[in-house]
Amino acid sequence: MARIAxxxxxxxxxxxxAGWIRAAHPAAQIEQFFSRDEAEAALARQAWDxxxxxxxxxxxxxxxxxxINAINKQGRGTPVLVVSAMPAAIYRSIMKALDAWDxxxxxxxxxxxxxxxxLEILRVARERRAQQPAPAQPAAAExxxxxxxxxxxxxRGERINLPLTAQRILATLYQRRGQVVGYDELFEVxxxxxxxxxxxxxxxxxxxxxxEVDPAFEGIENVPMxxxxxxxxxxxxxx
Numbered sequence: 001m002a003r004i005a006x007x008x009x010x011x012x013x014x015x016x017x018a019g020w021i022r023a024a025h026p027a028a029q030i031e032q033f034f035s036r037d038e039a040e041a042a043l044a045r046q047a048w049d050x051x052x053x054x055x056x057x058x059x060x061x062x063x064x065x066x067x068i069n070a071i072n073k074q075g076r077g078t079p080v081l082v083v084s085a086m087p088a089a090i091y092r093s094i095m096k097a098l099d100a101w102d103x104x105x106x107x108x109x110x111x112x113x114x115x116x117x118x119l120e121i122l123r124v125a126r127e128r129r130a131q132q133p134a135p136a137q138p139a140a141a142e143x144x145x146x147x148x149x150x151x152x153x154x155x156r157g158e159r160i161n162l163p164l165t166a167q168r169i170l171a172t173l174y175q176r177r178g179q180v181v182g183y184d185e186l187f188e189v190x191x192x193x194x195x196x197x198x199x200x201x202x203x204x205x206x207x208x209x210x211x212e213v214d215p216a217f218e219g220i221e222n223v224p225m226x227x228x229x230x231x232x233x234x235x236x237x238x239x
Contacts, residue, residue: 003029005050006031056086082095
């Protein structure tokens with residue numbers, strides 16, 4: 001069953017979009033949200049197959065942009081169809097740059113245009129998920145972290161000596177293992193020196209500490225211009 005989120009602050013428009021989706025895909029489970037706050041909560045609470053959203057929500061002219069950024073940070077690849085009154089000539093390229101799948105300008109399209117676009121997005125999204133290999137299961141027992149920061153981490157039973165900030169960065173990378181963690185996200189766990197050079201120094205400290213107990217450790221991957229990613233043991237091993 002497809003789960004569809006319709007995020008639109010105008011109730012008649014929201015009802016119309018939900019009705020079109022329901023008529024085209026009767027099995028879909030559709031939920032409607034009318035403000036940025038309730039939309040953000042819903043997006044964080046569960047995964048969605050497609051999100052249909054407006055850019056303006058209430059008095060927030062670019063609330064939809066913030067929601068797209070939040071969706072992108074989740075790393076789920078959730079497709080977003082933007083339906084807005086903003087001029088398409090200006091905003092279509094902006095939305096594409098934000099990885100929205102398509103942009104429809106209100107009053108310039110008919111029901112058939114919306115339905116065709118929506119069904120194509122849903123079809124392609126499902127095909128992409130079906131083609132993706134199952135993610136490798138991380139070796140959860142290899143790395144042990146103390147959520148209270150009272151004990152040092154251990155790697156394959158060996159203690160890893162790290163300062164507290166480096167432990168926080170390590171925990172952030174491990175919690176998002178397999179995904180790129182951007183510099184902006186890592187700045188949030190660095191108490192001082194919130195710049196890229198400082199983050200890179202902390203990551204270097206983490207790598208050195210791991211290699212003291214495991215010389216072949218390559219579990220933290222540098223993603224140029226973006227940040228870092230924790231990779232599983234099989235991928236991380238050198239050939």
